[in-house]
Amino acid sequence: MYKLVLLRHGESVWNKENRFTGWKDVDLTETGEQQARMAGKLMKEAGLEFDTVYCSVLKRALRTLNIALEEMDRLYLPVEKSWRLNERHYGALTGLNKAETAEKHGEEQVKIWRRSFDTPPPFVEEDNEFFPGHDPRYATIDKNILPRGESLALTIDRVMPFWHDTIRPSILSGKRVLITAHGNSLRSLVKYLDDMDNDSILALNIPTGVPLVYELDENLKPIKSGYLGDPEEIKAMVDAVANQGAKSS
Numbered sequence: 001m002y003k004l005v006l007l008r009h010g011e012s013v014w015n016k017e018n019r020f021t022g023w024k025d026v027d028l029t030e031t032g033e034q035q036a037r038m039a040g041k042l043m044k045e046a047g048l049e050f051d052t053v054y055c056s057v058l059k060r061a062l063r064t065l066n067i068a069l070e071e072m073d074r075l076y077l078p079v080e081k082s083w084r085l086n087e088r089h090y091g092a093l094t095g096l097n098k099a100e101t102a103e104k105h106g107e108e109q110v111k112i113w114r115r116s117f118d119t120p121p122p123f124v125e126e127d128n129e130f131f132p133g134h135d136p137r138y139a140t141i142d143k144n145i146l147p148r149g150e151s152l153a154l155t156i157d158r159v160m161p162f163w164h165d166t167i168r169p170s171i172l173s174g175k176r177v178l179i180t181a182h183g184n185s186l187r188s189l190v191k192y193l194d195d196m197d198n199d200s201i202l203a204l205n206i207p208t209g210v211p212l213v214y215e216l217d218e219n220l221k222p223i224k225s226g227y228l229g230d231p232e233e234i235k236a237m238v239d240a241v242a243n244q245g246a247k248s249s
């Protein structure tokens with residue numbers, strides 16, 4: 001039996017401002033830092049140990065990871081960072097307020113953009129500030145594979161090679177793995193692990209800063225999974241994520 005822990009970053013500045021974030025590299029809020037500390041505390045109390053960690057290259061995930069590892073006194077653990085674990089790229093929606101976008105385009109359209117399986121947001125052109133080709137951290141990646149906007153399906157297409165080539169072999173070699181990433185890159189992994197169909201993934205919302213622990217069999221099929229922490233609080237956090245696309249009035 002293998003254990004795998006998935007951790008979404010704590011609340012970010014743009015989560016708080018209810019803005020489509022994607023690849024914009026925003027920092028944690030104070031609440032986000034507290035959530036990261038709590039995540040570390042819960043993992044420590046649960047007796048979880050890790051041999052290696054995988055994280056996106058965005059600071060909200062990296063800082064969440066560092067705070068949680070500090071809480072566990074495990075800052076020394078090796079961390080492999082990959083752009084493939086980044087949040088899905090929100091294209092031309094990046095930076096827009098989700099409630100205002102719902103006022104303008106309707107809640108249904110915002111739900112389609114946020115949660116449908118394969119409808120991408122409008123793409124950005126290469127001269128747009130949110131095209132990742134301008135960011136030095138992506139300088140070694142072929143411009144043609146850098147996203148200009150992604151549906152969940154497109155996100156899955158770039159997350160899963162990292163799972164198959166790197167994370168899966170690492171787990172199968174006996175390493176205890178923590179993955180710190182984002183709402184939609186983690187939804188991609190959960191969809192795969194739990195073998196969810198394209199409709200049921202629509203309803204899946206992952207709360208910020210709450211460790212999700214999987215027990216996996218020898219073929220990495222889930223035996224069981226669950227969040228660490230108070231179930232009622234977690235439910236409220238999940239509902240809050242789902243409701244981010246509601247009109248404010």
Ligand SMILES: O=C(O)[C@@H](CO)OP(=O)(O)O
Binds near residue numbers: 020087088114183184
């Ligand atoms: O804005 C984003 O990048 C993501 C995560 O915060 O939002 P959503 O839950 O709407 O996909």
